[in-house]
Amino acid sequence: MENPHNIKKTCLNDQHRLLGAKMVEFGGFDMPIEYSDIVSEHNAVRTSAGVFDVSHMGEVRVSGPQAIEMVNHIFTNDVTPIANGQIVYGMMLHPDGGTIDDLLVYRLADHDFLLVINAANIDKDVAHILSQAKPYNVSVEHLSDSCGELALQGPDSPRIMKDVLSLDVDDLTFYTFKITHLDGQQVIVSRTGYTGEDGFEIYASHELTVKLWQQLMAAGVTPCGLGCRDTLRFEAGLPLYGDELTDTISPVEAGLSMFLKPDKEGGFIGRDAVATQKANGPKRRVVGLELQGPGIARHGYQVLDDQGMTIGEITTGYHSITLDKSIAMALIDSRYAAQGTQLLIQIRRRTVPAIVVKKRFYTPNYKK
Amino acid sequence: MIKYLPTHEYINVVDNDTALVGVSAYAARQLGNVVYVEAPEADEEFSAGEAFGAIESVKAASDLFAPLDMVIIEANDQVLDNSRLINEDALANWIVKVKILDPSQLDSLMDQDTYDAHCAAEH
Numbered sequence: 337m338e339n340p341h342n343i344k345k346t347c348l349n350d351q352h353r354l355l356g357a358k359m360v361e362f363g364g365f366d367m368p369i370e371y372s373d374i375v376s377e378h379n380a381v382r383t384s385a386g387v388f389d390v391s392h393m394g395e396v397r398v399s400g401p402q403a404i405e406m407v408n409h410i411f412t413n414d415v416t417p418i419a420n421g422q423i424v425y426g427m428m429l430h431p432d433g434g435t436i437d438d439l440l441v442y443r444l445a446d447h448d449f450l451l452v453i454n455a456a457n458i459d460k461d462v463a464h465i466l467s468q469a470k471p472y473n474v475s476v477e478h479l480s481d482s483c484g485e486l487a488l489q490g491p492d493s494p495r496i497m498k499d500v501l502s503l504d505v506d507d508l509t510f511y512t513f514k515i516t517h518l519d520g521q522q523v524i525v526s527r528t529g530y531t532g533e534d535g536f537e538i539y540a541s542h543e544l545t546v547k548l549w550q551q552l553m554a555a556g557v558t559p560c561g562l563g564c565r566d567t568l569r570f571e572a573g574l575p576l577y578g579d580e581l582t583d584t585i586s587p588v589e590a591g592l593s594m595f596l597k598p599d600k601e602g603g604f605i606g607r608d609a610v611a612t613q614k615a616n617g618p619k620r621r622v623v624g625l626e627l628q629g630p631g632i633a634r635h636g637y638q639v640l641d642d643q644g645m646t647i648g649e650i651t652t653g654y655h656s657i658t659l660d661k662s663i664a665m666a667l668i669d670s671r672y673a674a675q676g677t678q679l680l681i682q683i684r685r686r687t688v689p690a691i692v693v694k695k696r697f698y699t700p701n702y703k704k
Numbered sequence: 705m706i707k708y709l710p711t712h713e714y715i716n717v718v719d720n721d722t723a724l725v726g727v728s729a730y731a732a733r734q735l736g737n738v739v740y741v742e743a744p745e746a747d748e749e750f751s752a753g754e755a756f757g758a759i760e761s762v763k764a765a766s767d768l769f770a771p772l773d774m775v776i777i778e779a780n781d782q783v784l785d786n787s788r789l790i791n792e793d794a795l796a797n798w799i800v801k802v803k804i805l806d807p808s809q810l811d812s813l814m815d816q817d818t819y820d821a822h823c824a825a826e827h
Contacts, residue, residue, distance in 0.1 A: 373737055374737065374762045528742060563736075589746075630740055630742070631742065632760045634765055655739040655760070655762065684767075
């Protein structure tokens with residue numbers, strides 16, 4: 337366990353406590369898991385809007401004459417074809433194909449990129465990026481400690497961006513961003529998120545992040561904790577680092593091959609390992625499961641074949657709030673990964689039948 | 705008479721050797737939205753401290769522990785079918801009705817005041 341004295345706080349920590357949030361340690365940060373309850377916060381995002389403090393996310397800026405080559409060297413996707421103002425999702429890999437982290441890359445300018453990484457991986461990622469950057473003519477700036485971030489998510493978020501925060505977002509489509517100014521300060525506004533709904537992420541100074549948060553609270557926007565962030569992303573089939581992606585799970589195994597560009601110029605770290613997995617088919621795969629009996633499949637529960645032999649384990653499972661059924665994602669032997677395959681999940685002393693289904697349980701509503 | 709376990713199960717004694725066992729209102733609040741309750745069949749016997757079932761909320765699964773040596777008379781089907789009732793009224797919506805095998809074991813359980821202090825200390 338972390339030493340409690342080393343737990344970091346985001347710039348909104350006082351605001352969470354003011355709202356009476358239930359706080360937990362996540363990724364080394366003292367974070368709100370819920371303010372009222374997970375179900376109503378989840379439903380707010382699906383039906384109207386909710387705002388999350390995601391200031392715990394890490395930000396690293398890579399700029400300089402060789403920024404494209406440097407980012408492409410550590411990143412599975414390809415930043416060459418994207419325009420300034422576009423964002424691309426992908427991973428950083430170990431040479432064996434295991435995942436160091438999944439991340440967003442923002443192209444700020446021709447030779448200037450912002451990498452947005454997971455809170456729990458900040459130290460590991462920054463060390464990796466710095467060591468890999470050495471041979472390149474780039475500068476690497478670690479901005480996590482000075483950058484606040486809000487995620488406003490849900491179908492009402494475009495209206496709230498305009499009416500409450502005076503941010504015009506009509507020109508933003510999914511996975512694009514712009515740099516604009518509020519109160520004379522620079523902010524980055526992107527049409528991105530982690531909920532399966534339309535929405536925005538706003539990167540700003542700590543001071544401005546607090547101010548924007550307070551404006552959203554005053555306007556009655558629902559504050560949302562990490563609890564519903566997990567139930568929302570799970571329903572949309574989005575991976576969480578630590579569950580569906582880890583140092584020992586590759587993106588091919590996680591079903592994320594579309595974010596790998598093994599044929600791009602120069603390749604990337606881990607390229608050969610994932611190209612081989614992709615060509616031969618991975619031995620394990622992340623699949624969706626729908627339970628056919630009562631119970632909830634939690635992270636780490638064993639998945640069995642219909643003869644009772646262990647073939648994998650649950651990575652995430654919930655009683656889906658939107659779909660009102662018990663579903664899970666699991667990393668299993670790929671011979672059992674075909675949709676419709678009948679499996680069993682060990683839940684305490686019982687086994688519950690489950691069937692392999694698509695892991696995108698809920699169809700996202702993005703503004704493409 | 706209502707008594708509690710430190711793990712937040714209550715036992716509501718309705719006559720000499722019959723009692724209703726469920727989770728406390730405090731536990732229900734801590735769990736949040738209860739989505740599923742697992743309970744044993746009638747006639748199953750449990751020793752004090754043994755897991756007899758489980759309660760699941762959106763957030764987490766928790767085992768349910770037997771407050772004392774007991775035999776299941778029946779599970780509350782209404783609660784098994786609609787576990788959210790526990791969030792509405794945890795005391796009215798008991799999980800199992802049991803036969804108490806050794807009433808002297810009630811003496812070692814927490815009374816209301818002791819339990820309230822226990823919950824306050826958890827915060």
